[in-house]
Amino acid sequence: NATARLNGMVFANNTASYAGGIDVGGNATLQLLASKLAHNAASKAGGVVYAGGNSSVHLKGCSLTSNSANYGAGVAMFGSSSAMLVNNVIASNSAQDSGGGLYIQNAAHVRVLQTHFLNNTALLGGGAVRLSSNSSAELFASRLQGNAAAVGGGALLDGGSTLNCTEVQFLRCTAGSSGGAIAAMDNATFALHHCTFDSNKGSTSGGALYVGEK
Numbered sequence: 001n002a003t004a005r006l007n008g009m010v011f012a013n014n015t016a017s018y019a020g021g022i023d024v025g026g027n028a029t030l031q032l033l034a035s036k037l038a039h040n041a042a043s044k045a046g047g048v049v050y051a052g053g054n055s056s057v058h059l060k061g062c063s064l065t066s067n068s069a070n071y072g073a074g075v076a077m078f079g080s081s082s083a084m085l086v087n088n089v090i091a092s093n094s095a096q097d098s099g100g101g102l103y104i105q106n107a108a109h110v111r112v113l114q115t116h117f118l119n120n121t122a123l124l125g126g127g128a129v130r131l132s133s134n135s136s137a138e139l140f141a142s143r144l145q146g147n148a149a150a151v152g153g154g155a156l157l158d159g160g161s162t163l164n165c166t167e168v169q170f171l172r173c174t175a176g177s178s179g180g181a182i183a184a185m186d187n188a189t190f191a192l193h194h195c196t197f198d199s200n201k202g203s204t205s206g207g208a209l210y211v212g213e214k
Helices: none
Strands: 003-007 010-012 015-018 022-024 029-033 036-038 041-045 049-051 056-060 063-065 068-071 075-077 082-086 089-091 094-098 102-104 109-113 116-118 121-125 129-131 136-140 143-145 148-151 155-157 162-166 169-171 182-185 189-193 196-198 209-212
Touching: 022 029, 029 049, 049 056, 056 075, 075 082, 102 109, 102 136, 129 136, 129 162, 155 162, 182 189
Parallel strands: 003 029, 010 036, 015 041, 022 049, 029 056, 036 063, 041 068, 049 075, 056 082, 063 089, 068 094, 075 102, 082 109, 089 116, 094 121, 102 129, 109 136, 116 143, 121 148, 129 155, 136 162, 143 169, 155 182, 162 189, 169 196, 182 209
Antiparallel strands: none
């Protein structure tokens, strides 16, 4: 049940297989405030933060820029972990597989408020956000802009995952195939409330939204 409270930190140029910056496991809690996290890398998951087990993560007022990983170049959430992201900038991160900004899997749950995902990329799915395997996320008053992936330039949902967005802007996100802003498939569900879709592009189908099969 360890707890870490970090304020005004700088994490740069750190590397690992999991969690280039910070690994949060078991029943641990991480509170990270007003910090800069840049150029960290994980060869597997969590370029900056990797959370698993029943852990809890709270990021507020942080910038996560130019980090990389196979899954979740910014933040990777697994197991039954949970996270609250408030007033952050997650920009120019790159995933070799999925989740340029944020990767959420298993029963993990993430709430996002006033956080901007800018110019993140993933070679396969979810330029900004990737949800899979019954995971869930809620986004409020946030912006996904200039993100890109093969499928779901802004967000990719599959495996029974759930996404709810309220007052979220999807701007200039691009997909190499389907779902410039959002792609949902394989029993995924999403609900949108007062959202804006502007200048997104799906090279094959669904410039803004794609709802269908893999």
